Amino acid sequence: MDILFIAHCPPYPPRVDERGLIYYLAREYERRRQLVDLVCFYDRPEQLADVPRYSHLFRDIKLVPSVQKTPGQLQQRLRKNTLHFPKNANEAWSPEMWEAIDFFLQTKPYLITYLFGALDVYEYHYLVQHYPTIFVPLAAHSHALPTRIAATKTRSEKKQLQQLLNVARSYESWMYTPFSRVVVNTENDARVLSSADPSLNVHVIPMGVDVDYFVPTGYPPAIPALLFIGDFANKDHCDAAVQICKYIYPQVRRNRPDLELYIVGDNPPPELKNFASEKVYITGHVLDVRPLFELSSIYVNPLVRQTGINKRILESLAMMTPVVATPKSCEGLSLQHEQHILLGESGEELVRGIQRLLQSPQLYQRLQHDGRDLINQHYTWQHVADQYQHLHSKLLGY
Structure with a gap:
């Protein structure tokens, strides 16, 4: 099976924040002899140097520099329904990412596409609309932001996050609607997205842990x-x-x-x-x-x-x-x-x-x-991948 991953960040290092899901799903699919390609954003030059650390998991990899979106750009899309989903590269926040995704889709026989992220990746719906697509909101969304706002120390950061929360809630009322499946980690996340858009087909699949890496020696601590x-x-x-x-x-x-x-x-x-x-x-x-x-x-x-x-x-x-x-x-x-x-x-x-x-x-x-x-x-990544593969079967009618 050929699969395309479109992500808001690189999958390395895998034990940092949400990158692990991208990395470990790719690892599990590679072990099952499925062919996965990756197109993702990066925001630091050193992330380009990390590519050899995970290149063995993917057939092809393309990294594109991330693009900062201004509040004005975010508001502009909200104001006009016809701008919600771009229809060509010039309308996208990142024309370079649009062209990279389009090239992959034109040259590979994908059966499934994945979108990992939120605002950074939703805008490529027009490109993947004819493919079964699994959207995994990994970037900050409205359920995550109130916790971050409460935990933020400075008034200026709170104000910025509150503005982002208001925008996120507006986008979430329509952003995920056209995609085949939306996958979140917890029931709370599912309730938040479903309340914003009751038409969503939301599934809950928890994150996993690398049991090949986190292996106890069996020796008790010398001192409590x-x-x-x-x-x-x-x-x-x-x-x-x-x-x-x-x-x-x-x-x-x-x-x-x-x-x-x-x-x-x-x-x-x-x-x-x-x-x-x-x-x-x-x-x-x-x-x-x-x-x-x-x-x-x-x-x-x-x-x-x-x-x-x-x-x-x-x-x-x-x-x-x-x-x-x-x-x-x-x-x-x-x-x-x-x-x-x-x-x-x-x-x-x-x-x-x-x-x-x-x-x-x-x-x-x-x-x-x-x-x-x-x-x-x-909670092994193998078990997590099994649940995603079950979604593949449903989407493809197997």
């Missing part, structure tokens, strides 16, 4: 430790890390003076760095997080808002590091309290969950094994 991994440009992640440092960790350490804490993530703010001590490690960016899961007894996640799938929880379960978390941080994941994870709404409940795990080897080991089993059964 808690772990949190966040993105500290996000205020919610900062607040969660501060809560761990200021309340959760000290409470648990009263009975476990040897307990250590690892807070990991880009750009930790000064308020977070101030918690660093002999047993509290504020590491900043870490390229490979697997050793941290191995060093840690428990992964703690007290987030009060979550958009999409929390990949760190998937990675933790894959590494057999038990998780204590809020229900919100697990949105979209089929996790059972007391079987795969311990859930707590408040800081006090999270503390009690951590204490239970540290005191009960039987509970600890059950969560380890049941969590890894859940990943192997439902």
